[in-house]
Amino acid sequence: MRTRRVGVLLLVGLLLLASGCTQFNPRPLQEVGFERRALSKTEGSVQVSVVALTEQETHSAMGVELAHHGIQPVWVKVENHESIGFVIPPMAIDHDYFSATEAAWQVHGLNGATNARMEDYFRNLSLPIRVGPGETVSGFVFTNLDKGTKYVAIELLANGATEVRRFTFLARIPDLKADYLQPQNRKAYEEQEIKNLDEAAFRTWVERLPCCVLGGDRKTPGDPLNVVFVGENQALFPALARQGWHMTESISSGSVWRTISSSVFGRSYRYGPVSPLYAFGRHQDIAVQKARNDVDLRNHMRLWRAPINLNGTPVWAGQISRDIGVRLSAKTLTTHKVDPDVDGARLYLMQDVFYSQSLREYAFAKGVGAVTPERPRVNYTGDPYWTDGLRLVMWLSVEPISYQKVQSARWQPAPR
Numbered sequence: 001m002r003t004r005r006v007g008v009l010l011l012v013g014l015l016l017l018a019s020g021c022t023q024f025n026p027r028p029l030q031e032v033g034f035e036r037r038a039l040s041k042t043e044g045s046v047q048v049s050v051v052a053l054t055e056q057e058t059h060s061a062m063g064v065e066l067a068h069h070g071i072q073p074v075w076v077k078v079e080n081h082e083s084i085g086f087v088i089p090p091m092a093i094d095h096d097y098f099s100a101t102e103a104a105w106q107v108h109g110l111n112g113a114t115n116a117r118m119e120d121y122f123r124n125l126s127l128p129i130r131v132g133p134g135e136t137v138s139g140f141v142f143t144n145l146d147k148g149t150k151y152v153a154i155e156l157l158a159n160g161a162t163e164v165r166r167f168t169f170l171a172r173i174p175d176l177k178a179d180y181l182q183p184q185n186r187k188a189y190e191e192q193e194i195k196n197l198d199e200a201a202f203r204t205w206v207e208r209l210p211c212c213v214l215g216g217d218r219k220t221p222g223d224p225l226n227v228v229f230v231g232e233n234q235a236l237f238p239a240l241a242r243q244g245w246h247m248t249e250s251i252s253s254g255s256v257w258r259t260i261s262s263s264v265f266g267r268s269y270r271y272g273p274v275s276p277l278y279a280f281g282r283h284q285d286i287a288v289q290k291a292r293n294d295v296d297l298r299n300h301m302r303l304w305r306a307p308i309n310l311n312g313t314p315v316w317a318g319q320i321s322r323d324i325g326v327r328l329s330a331k332t333l334t335t336h337k338v339d340p341d342v343d344g345a346r347l348y349l350m351q352d353v354f355y356s357q358s359l360r361e362y363a364f365a366k367g368v369g370a371v372t373p374e375r376p377r378v379n380y381t382g383d384p385y386w387t388d389g390l391r392l393v394m395w396l397s398v399e400p401i402s403y404q405k406v407q408s409a410r411w412q413p414a415p416r
Contacts, residue, residue, distance in 0.1 A: 024118050026063030034061065034075060037174075041167045045081035050074060052143075052150040052171040062125075064118070069106040071098055072145040074152060074171075077138035078131045085132040086156035086165065093152055094143035100126045103142040131156075148176035148249075151241035170238045176249060188285055188305045195308045202310045203411060206365045206393060213302070213319050214278040215380025222277050222319075222380035223338070224368045224387055226346050227301070229316040231358075231396030236316065239358035239396055240288055248287040248300070249273045272298070277380070279304050279317065290352075298323050299345055320345045321385075338383040340376060343415065346392050353394055354406065361395040363409035388415050 029035075034057045040049040052074050055067040062073060074093060080086060090097050098106075100122040108115045127139035143150075149170055156165040197205060206228055212221040229236055249272065272291065276283035284302035291298035301320040308315050322339040339345065353359045370389030371377050378384050390412060408414070 024063045024114050024121075026121060027060045029061055032057055032060045037172075038075075038077070039169045039171060041169070043165050043167065046086070046156065046165055047079040047081075048154050048156075048167040049077040049079075050152045050154065050169050050171055052146065052152065052173050054173055054175040056175070062122070064107040066103060066107065066142075067145055069103075070145045071103050071106065072143050072150070073140040074143050074150070075138065075140055076127050076154060077136070078154075078156070079136045080131045080133060083133050084158050084163075085130060085135070086158045087130055087161075088127060088137075088154070088156060089129075090127065090141045092155040093141045096144055098142035100142065146246070147173055148247040149173060149237070149241060151238055153242075168238060170234070170241055176247065188280075188282070189307055193307060196312060197308050197310055199310070202308070202315075203363075203365065205308060206391060207367045209317060209367050209391070210279070211367065211369050212377075212379075216276060216278075217380075218278050220380050221377075223321050223385070224342060225279060225317055225319050226342065226368055226387070226391050227318040227320055227349060228306075228365075228391060228393045229303075229318065229396060230310050230313055230394070231316075232314060232398065235358060235396035235398045239353050239356045242356040242358075243290070243352040245288045245290045245301075245352075248289055274300050274302065277302055277319065279319075280307065284319075299348060301349065320349050322348070338379060338385060340373070340383065340385045342385045342387050343390075347415075350392055350394065353396070354403070357400040357402065358396050359394055359406050360397040360401050361407040361409055363393045363411040364390040364414055365393055365411050367391045390415060 034051045034053055035049075038049040038051050040047055042048075053061065053072060055065075058066050058071075058073055066073070076088070076093070078086070078088060101119050104115070104119045104122045107118070122142075125140050127141050128137045131137045149172055152169040152171050154167040154169075156167075157163070158165075209225055209228075212224050214220065215222045231239075272289065274284075274287045274289065282304070285305050286303045287300065288303070289298045289300035299320065299322050301318050303316050303318040306315040306317050321342050322345040324339045350359075350362065366389065368387055368389045368391055371386050373386045376384035376386045393409070393411075
């Protein structure tokens with residue numbers, strides 16, 4: 001009995017010690033400086049600005065470690081110079097957002113006065129639900145944590161929601177060492193190196209691309225080069241982010257360790273690095289992935305800026321496949337096991353872009369070369385795969401495209 005009492009007292013003491021370590025010391029927002037990174041857009045006489053805070057900015061602005069609890073404040077400013085007011089629904093930003101009190105509760109200690117002060121502070125900083133005519137409002141929405149980039153959608157509703165103003169942003173969060181931020185990936189070509197093609201020449205170019213990327217030795221054929229995008233950056237990356245794709249971390253000792261530990265313990269790692277594969281004489285410019293709750297299970301895609309434009313619009317070539325597990329490999333010790341039906345990953349991507357309402361037109365092109373399950377090819381690490389041999393081409397739109405307006409270029413019959 002005495003032993004149990006001692007144990008209870010020890011537990012209470014540890015809790016008190018832990019609570020004593022919970023500090024709440026927010027800095028004035030103007031000193032944090034996150035507004036310098038604000039992205040702004042204007043429609044009519046309304047301007048909206050947003051910033052997705054880094055972990056350090058969050059700690060400074062909110063006075064506590066919200067990121068450890070998966071919470072990320074997004075700062076929003078609405079300047080309304082019109083004669084009508086608007087409602088600002090936070091659910092447009094994050095369907096699973098945290099209330100101010102809920103966010104504060106996650107970092108409560110045992111000091112009631114401090115907890116109350118924290119809750120008041122969070123509520124006072126929250127984004128108001130309305131902005132009146134001629135009024136400017138700003139504040140935070142407590143969203144789920146993202147790193148690298150964050151897709152932010154703002155909707156302003158007026159006149160009983162019969163009038164809607166939409167603003168979309170892809171906010172950079174500079175606390176992830178992502179592949180696309182590395183110096184060698186910032187500019188693939190000089191302007192004079194990029195050829196501008198018309199539709200006929202573009203189709204020929206797509207069909208004459210190599211069947212596959214090259215492996216780590218830059219000689220052995222790897223996975224099929226099975227997707228092409230036509231679109232500006234502001235069309236491509238928001239289309240993927242809207243559907244839950246994330247940038248990947250660069251390969252480092254830290255990211256490798258996070259991958260290993262996540263695999264061993266069956267955890268998700270949304271930013272896990274992907275190995276370099278090669279096309280156009282270099283490894284991928286950008287890698288993105290859409291992971292399940294287990295790091296071993298993910299769709300991932302490598303993208304290369306192509307040395308061409310189509311009628312002035314940038315072109316990207318890519319390789320997409322689905323990881324379904326992990327296995328041993330003679331070349332890389334361990335590797336992800338690739339789903340051999342690689343066309344399934346291509347179909348998944350097409351659906352994602354379609355449902356993001358970013359798909360304006362699509363086509364299927366020859367070029368990969370068909371192989372069957374009975375006589376498959378193998379990729380760089382020895383995984384077999386089969387394909388109908390078609391390459392998916394997608395023209396993207398910055399503005400939302402309704403489903404019924406998506407067009408087919410009808411180069412090749414669509415897969416059955």
